[in-house]
Amino acid sequence: MRVFIVKANEAHTDYDFSLKDLPGTSGRIDLICRALNSAFHLSHSFRKNVRVYVTLLGPPSPPKTIRFEGPKLRPKILNPDELSIAKVIIKALNAGKNLKGSSTKELEVLPGVYVSNMTFEDVIRKNIRMNLYVLEEGGADIMKVKFPRNNVAFILGDHIGLSEEDLKTLEGIAKKISIGPKAYLTSHVISYVNIHLDRIGVP
């Protein structure tokens, strides 16, 4: 299984934004939609071996974590275009209104789509047995990393990135790796990692 964990620092946690202006009104849910497209979509096909956690930390009721589970997701639910992916996120946020307190209990919103009040740290804890990698400029060259055959999990930031505090927390539990010398878009980094794992034969 390939896991991607995305920290969305400003992404809104209720449907109080406009679908006509996602970048300007939603705390960059457009970026999450593209990240999901990169994680799951192939040309005329769908990656069933992928799981994505997105932790949304914007107003009005953070945190909300949405988990997308490749083996259970119906490709028809997660179309490649941003607008329909945003509608799935809205469905999850609406269902998430009924979740009370700081429990890590998840609610299934659609087949393979779950919402919870999990924090970013909760998500990391849940994945602690995975082989964890932090994607970050300046990390070890991905080309030189020897990946295990299974259970790899990659942690990424959004347009703001991961904080110094996040990186400190992840020190010692996740290896910092880089895909190249520049700061790339979250969705491009996910595409690159997926293609790299395809090439080196990690399922």
Ligand SMILES: C[S@@+](CC[C@H](N)C(=O)[O-])C[C@H]1O[C@@H](n2cnc3c(N)ncnc32)[C@H](O)[C@@H]1O
């Ligand atoms: C647009 S970048 C974040 C930029 C942010 N302003 C910063 O300085 O951290 C989005 C995310 O993609 C990942 N990323 C960007 N460039 C990368 C690189 N060269 N190697 C690995 N991951 C990268 C990181 O996880 C980053 O948080």
